Amino acid sequence: MSKLLAATRILPRRFYGAETTTVARSLIGCVLRHGETSGMIVETEAYLRDGDRASHFWRGITPRTKVIFGPPGHAYVYFVYGMHECFNVVTEPDGVPGAVLIRAIEPLTGLAKMATRRYGSRDGIPSLHALTNGPAKLAEALAITRAHNGCRLDQGALTIRQWRSSEPIEIDITTRIGVSHSEDLPLRYVWKLNPFVSRQAIHRSADPSLF
DNA sequence: CAATAGATCATCT
DNA sequence: GATGATCTATTGC
Numbered sequence: 001m002s003k004l005l006a007a008t009r010i011l012p013r014r015f016y017g018a019e020t021t022t023v024a025r026s027l028i029g030c031v032l033r034h035g036e037t038s039g040m041i042v043e044t045e046a047y048l049r050d051g052d053r054a055s056h057f058w059r060g061i062t063p064r065t066k067v068i069f070g071p072p073g074h075a076y077v078y079f080v081y082g083m084h085e086c087f088n089v090v091t092e093p094d095g096v097p098g099a100v101l102i103r104a105i106e107p108l109t110g111l112a113k114m115a116t117r118r119y120g121s122r123d124g125i126p127s128l129h130a131l132t133n134g135p136a137k138l139a140e141a142l143a144i145t146r147a148h149n150g151c152r153l154d155q156g157a158l159t160i161r162q163w164r165s166s167e168p169i170e171i172d173i174t175t176r177i178g179v180s181h182s183e184d185l186p187l188r189y190v191w192k193l194n195p196f197v198s199r200q201a202i203h204r205s206a207d208p209s210l211f
Numbered sequence: 212c213a214a215t216a217g218a219t220c221a222t223c224t
Numbered sequence: 225g226a227t228g229a230t231c232t233a234t235t236g237c
Contacts, residue, residue, distance in 0.1 A: 045229070047229075054229070055229085056222095056229075059223090062222080062223075063222085064221085064222065064223090078221090078222095078229080079220080079221060079222090080220090080221085080222095080227095080228055080229070080230065081218080081219070081220080081227095081228060081230050081231080082218070082219025082220035082221075082228095083218070083219060083220080083230080083231085084230050084231070086229065086230080088229085099229095101229055103229085134230070134231070135229070135230075136230050136231065137230090137231075176229070177229075177230095178228090178229055178230070179229060180227095180228085180229095
């Protein structure tokens with residue numbers, strides 16, 4: 001076991017029972033690990049109970065959203081676009097819905113395995129950051145599937161660990177990616193200037209030279 | 212670099 | 225029957 005992983009400790013269940021926005025922000029800098037593969041969380045999005053039409057659960061409990069209404073600290077994994085799976089953590093107390101989508105990680109261990117899962121046995125990967133800079137990309141790289149839906153994150157093969165960073169992490173808050181409702185809510189948390197985020201936290205402008 | 216098309220199916224109306 | 229918390233390849237400037 002590497003020193004890197006030995007220095008981490010699994011987040012307790014109560015960590016996830018807090019407000020969804022707090023959990024989303026606090027997860028930045030933590031380590032998501034599945035077996036030999038792991039990465040540092042650099043980008044998250046909060047999905048809320050109140051006033052958030054972009055969430056999967058704003059209409060209430062369905063077979064798919066059932067786990068989101070359950071106790072915190074469990075995985076919510078959903079399938080979209082006929083081919084992609086994305087990983088969330090369930091937040092808020094039991095009975096209160098809330099979820100945080102993990103949008104990007106910085107690869108830490110098991111790089112070769114991740115590359116094989118993403119690109120097969122062909123040699124050479126496009127780039128390191130392209131390995132895990134998107135919710136469906138990191139799920140594939142870490143082999144997180146719908147089979148993990150509802151599993152606990154404080155025990156078993158799929159865990160999230162705290163990381164003692166020597167320096168405080170600078171976090172940018174932006175609107176969320178790819179949503180077509182509640183687009184203006186500032187619920188995306190990105191590690192400022194980290195090259196492994198899915199998109200820069202830079203605003204778009206008609207004049208790119210302004211940036 | 213930016214914009215767009217196509218892949219492809221579970222979920223809910 | 226429409227839509228989607230996406231990704232990749234391709235086209236266009």
